[in-house]
Amino acid sequence: MISFITALLHTKLKVPGDTEIKLERAHRALAPKPKESSAPPRSIIVRFLDFSVKQIILQQAWKQRDIEFEGQRVYFDQDYSPDLQGKRKRVREVIQQLKEKNIKAQSPYPAQLKLFLATGVRVFPTLVEAQSTLKELGVDARIEERDILERELTQDKWSTQENRRRNQMQLNPTDRKYMKTKRDGMFWWWGQLGM
Known part of the structure; x- marks a missing residue:
């Protein structure tokens, strides 16, 4: 072969x-x-x-x-997973509707939507993010429940215990100001960390 x-x-x-x-x-x-x-x-x-x-x-x-x-x-194309092929197909369907309305659009990898509007270029990572804009343009986008759930899970709502600890260890602006004025602040620094 x-x-x-x-x-x-x-x-x-x-x-x-x-x-x-x-x-x-x-x-x-x-x-x-x-x-x-x-x-x-x-x-x-x-x-x-x-x-x-x-x-x-x-x-x-x-x-x-x-x-x-x-x-x-003979056709040549990328080898995408079935999930990604489905997403790209839904974006192509939206692009077809946009072309009928004389709106230029593209689909950058993996399945983004790039619109060339009179107000400028807008790029949406998924059709879920583009839903309100597409509705304003009179375009019907088929969005699956899985896409909505995936978007909710990938937003920064989730935090690990390690990230919470790291955020608690950061000094607030008042503490930083105090540290700058105290050059001999080693004792204070160790005291703040509980050592």
């Missing part, structure tokens, strides 16, 4: 001649083999040894667009 993919990339893509394509591994996706010959073949997962070569290959494949092997179109 590695030699097949390397040969395919060299023959079908117009990559710079000095690009050395080294693959760590290449294998079929873990889907069942299609029973019918007319069914599309399984995907091939490729892992490059060099990230920059992977980027060159992807950019060139996306630029060329029409790449064929034995009469079948």
Whole structure:
């Protein structure tokens, strides 16, 4: 599989001649083999040894667009987890609605929403954060319960016992001022820490 993919990339893509394509591994996706010959073949997962070569290959494949092997179109894309693919799909659906309203939008990695509005560029980490803005623009965003829960859990509401202790150990502004005026404050400092 590695030699097949390397040969395919060299023959079908117009990559710079000095690009050395080294693959760590290449294998079929873990889907069942299609029973019918007319069914599309399984995907091939490729892992490059060099990230920059992977980027060159992807950019060139996306630029060329029409790449064929034995009469079948070949598509190139990132290998995202099913969860991330679902999030990116929901963002693409929102972007499609925005394009219908002549509003430029993009989806930076992983599944952010970047809006180019008359007031400026706005970037939202998730569709949950963009919900109110999208509502104002008349766009319906499909937001799942899991996304809302994930946002609530990732906010800074949670703190560990270690963080609480560290915050308690910090000096308040009055104590800091006292420390600056007392250069011989070693005794005071040790006394404050309870030593």
